[in-house]
Amino acid sequence: MMYHVARASEFLVITGIGINELKITKKALVWPLQKCRIIDVTPVNYTFEVNAMSAEKLPFLLPAVFTIGPCVDDRERLIKYAKLLSHHERDSHDVKDLVQGVIEGETRVLAASMTMEEIFKGTKDFKKEVFDKVQLELNQFGLLIYNANIKQLVDVQGHEYFSYLGQKTQMEAANQAKIDVSEAKMKGEIGAKEREGLTRQNAAKIDAETKIISTQRDGDGKKEEVKVKTDVKIYENQREAEVAEANSVLATKKAGWSQQAKMAEIEAQKAVAIREAVLQQEVERKNALTKTESLKAQHLSKATVDYEIKASARSQFSIVQEAEAELYENRKAAEAKKLAAEAQTYAVQLAADAALYAKKKEAEGLKGIAEAEGVYVRSLMSALGGNYNALRDYMMIDKGMFKDIAKFNAEAIKGLQPKISIWSNGGTNGQMVDGTSGGHAGIKELASIYQAMPHLLETVHEQTGMLPPAWMGSLPVSADPVTSSQSA
Numbered sequence: 001m002m003y004h005v006a007r008a009s010e011f012l013v014i015t016g017i018g019i020n021e022l023k024i025t026k027k028a029l030v031w032p033l034q035k036c037r038i039i040d041v042t043p044v045n046y047t048f049e050v051n052a053m054s055a056e057k058l059p060f061l062l063p064a065v066f067t068i069g070p071c072v073d074d075r076e077r078l079i080k081y082a083k084l085l086s087h088h089e090r091d092s093h094d095v096k097d098l099v100q101g102v103i104e105g106e107t108r109v110l111a112a113s114m115t116m117e118e119i120f121k122g123t124k125d126f127k128k129e130v131f132d133k134v135q136l137e138l139n140q141f142g143l144l145i146y147n148a149n150i151k152q153l154v155d156v157q158g159h160e161y162f163s164y165l166g167q168k169t170q171m172e173a174a175n176q177a178k179i180d181v182s183e184a185k186m187k188g189e190i191g192a193k194e195r196e197g198l199t200r201q202n203a204a205k206i207d208a209e210t211k212i213i214s215t216q217r218d219g220d221g222k223k224e225e226v227k228v229k230t231d232v233k234i235y236e237n238q239r240e241a242e243v244a245e246a247n248s249v250l251a252t253k254k255a256g257w258s259q260q261a262k263m264a265e266i267e268a269q270k271a272v273a274i275r276e277a278v279l280q281q282e283v284e285r286k287n288a289l290t291k292t293e294s295l296k297a298q299h300l301s302k303a304t305v306d307y308e309i310k311a312s313a314r315s316q317f318s319i320v321q322e323a324e325a326e327l328y329e330n331r332k333a334a335e336a337k338k339l340a341a342e343a344q345t346y347a348v349q350l351a352a353d354a355a356l357y358a359k360k361k362e363a364e365g366l367k368g369i370a371e372a373e374g375v376y377v378r379s380l381m382s383a384l385g386g387n388y389n390a391l392r393d394y395m396m397i398d399k400g401m402f403k404d405i406a407k408f409n410a411e412a413i414k415g416l417q418p419k420i421s422i423w424s425n426g427g428t429n430g431q432m433v434d435g436t437s438g439g440h441a442g443i444k445e446l447a448s449i450y451q452a453m454p455h456l457l458e459t460v461h462e463q464t465g466m467l468p469p470a471w472m473g474s475l476p477v478s479a480d481p482v483t484s485s486q487s488a
Contacts, residue, residue: 003029004036011072013037013082024078039082043069043146046096050104052111054119062107063151066134068099071144081142098141106133123150224383231376238372242365249358256351263343270336274329281325288318 005027006012014023016034030036050062071077085095110129111119119126127150135145377391384390396402454475457468461475468475 001029001031002036003027004038006038009042010038010040011078011082013039022079022082024075024082039070041070041072041078043067044095046099046103048100048103050107052104052108054111054116055114056116058116060111060116060119062111064103064107064130065149065151066099066103066145067147068138068143068145070142074142077139077142077144079142080140084141085143099138099143102137103130103134106130106137109133126150227379228383231379234372235376238369242369245361245365249361252354252358256347256354259350260347263347267336267340267343270339274332274336277332278325278329281329285318285322 004012006025012025012028014025014028014030014034014036015021016031018031019034028036044067046066046068048064048066050064051059052062053059070081085098107130110126110133114126127148130150131145131148134148138145377395380394381388381391384394457472458475460466461468
């Protein structure tokens with residue numbers, strides 16, 4: 001019993017007791033009566049020169065290099081390889097002959113169905129066909145083509161097809177060069193004349209196109225003018241439609257309110273009628289009782305028993321009448337409440353329907369306005385040549401935003417009462433306030449500063465509410481600039 005471990009490019013193939021057919025793994029414990037073999041799955045390069053013949057019966061050599069190895073990604077194909085080829089060495093003649101036989105067979109069959117020109121020009125497609133067909137055959141052995149490189153086709157000795165084809169190509173190239181030189185000279189002479197003619201034609205064409213463009217510009221300007229007028233008319237019609245819709249909504253609401261008012265009035269009338277009936281019944285009952293008492297007093301001398309019987313019968317009749325009246329009153333009250341509830345429900349339903357209709361029409365109106373404004377803005381943008389700044393200025397002018405801005409600015413400064421104070425030291429012609437000469441410049445300036453102090457302190461107090469310190473002085477209770485100036 002031994003424990004075997006395979007390398008990265010190897011696998012263990014185990015057969016024997018307890019294993020159905022074979023087992024492929026990277027590491028395993030090999031028991032007695034079991035055999036373990038190591039297979040290398042590294043791809044091997046096979047170089048061949050395949051002798052093939054095209055559909056024109058032209059032989060050629062096809063040098064090819066194939067990199068082939070076991071397919072390690074597919075467990076079933078790896079098992080096939082282990083069953084069929086694992087007892088051979090990877091580079092043994094048996095495996096090489098097998099691979100070469102498959103490649104040569106498929107290559108010859110494919111080349112026989114194609115012409116030499118098709119093989120030479122379609123090397124890529126030819127390689128793909130060979131690759132696919134060879135891979136299809138190698139699948140049954142569990143092999144995979146990792147890379148296939150088909151080299152340039154080579155002539156077979158005695159059949160120099162590609163050599164002759166190269167000589168032909170060289171001669172054709174030389175002859176074609178001579179023809180190209182002659183054609184170049186001819187085209188140069190003809191081209192010079194054509195250039196002169198084209199110059200004249202282009203000059204005439206440019207003049208004609210200039211006139212056409214100027215005419216088109218005039219037409220486009222008129223079209224834009226008509227378009228703007230049409231958009232303005234559409235906008236006015238939309239505004240009229242909105243006004244009409246608002247009037248209809250108002251009329252609907254007025255009708256609903258009028259209906260509610262009438263329903264309330266009818267309900268009040270019915271309630272008054274019911275109350276009158278109840279009061280009338282009560283009056284009749286009181287009258288009956290009064291008459292009963294009167295008859296009782298008048299006929300007191302009559303037979304008391306008969307009177308009591310009659311009075312009892314009359315009393316029972318009165319109770320029955322009262323019960324019937326109460327039942328009738330309750331029934332009428334219930335009917336009145338039912339009618340009031342139905343009327344209220346109908347009024348609420350009508351109000352809801354009217355509100356729904358109004359909201360729906362309002363939404364449709366907003367949608368129409370948005371679509372019209374979108375068309376209007378796009379038409380303006382197109383008319384202004386895509387200039388967003390010009391469109392913004394136009395919209396602000398059209399909506400009266402500049403006017404509103406000016407109005408807001410005016411309202412912002414409305415109510416301000418700026419106060420302008422003119423300070424003067426009262427002196428003229430170089431004299432002080434007291435009439436003395438201003439010869440002493442320093443004393444004059446100092447006097448001016450002290451004369452300005454009351455006005456300065458008064459302004460600070462009016463704007464900030466702050467008073468000067470006590471050591472500096474105090475302001476009068478009622479500050480008047482004119483009085484302060486005169487006192488100074």
